[in-house]
Amino acid sequence: MTDIVTPELEQYCHEMTGQESAALQALAQATRDRTRYPDNMSGRLVGQTLKMLAALSNARRVLEIGMFTGYAALSIAEALPEDGEIMCCESNPRAIAIAEEFFAQAGLSHKLNVLFGMALETIPSIEGELDMVFIDADKKKYQDYLEMTLPMVRQGGLIIIDDALWKGKVLTPQDERAQAIADLNQHICQRNDVENVLLPVRHGLNIIRKR
């Protein structure tokens, strides 16, 4: 994947960002050892950014769309209060098994609620308000995820969209995914019910706050 910043700066940011917990380091290693596409994992920069946002916004109920092996979910869970909950949509049972194993090792299973299946089918089963949503599944469905979850987010709550710069291809979109994300970024900054900032963190994070 094309780096948004130079590889040297990316590495520097990685090294100068607070070390992850031992549990997150073990999960990252297991993801590299036991999955075919470990690059799907978000990693330290995104994970620590999400953890920081969850802490700053006093999040208690969080939804992640696209959990994979649970790196971002576990990062966020570490910032949630004891009665906090992270609901995670995921369609891959092997990835779910790894996430559950490492949540258990971290002693945080009580905060995890996995919604197994296709996200657009499982999200409607969620009741109550959400403080934060992290969108990181099927790029072509991002707009649908946003429309479905924005009404569920409390006023002042956050939606964070990953891969918002999609390999840098949003500048001159030449495939369906790049076009979908470019259209979504355009749409978000024109809405008047949210405010947002698009940051070049890893593959791009679009941070949206509901007015």
Ligand SMILES: C[S@@+](CC[C@H](N)C(=O)[O-])C[C@H]1O[C@@H](n2cnc3c(N)ncnc32)[C@H](O)[C@@H]1O
């Ligand atoms: C980029 S990975 C997520 C990485 C993860 N957020 C992390 O922090 O490591 C995308 C995940 O979304 C899942 N996924 C893709 N489309 C989905 C859908 N429609 N419903 C549920 N999960 C989906 C994939 O199985 C994959 O595990």
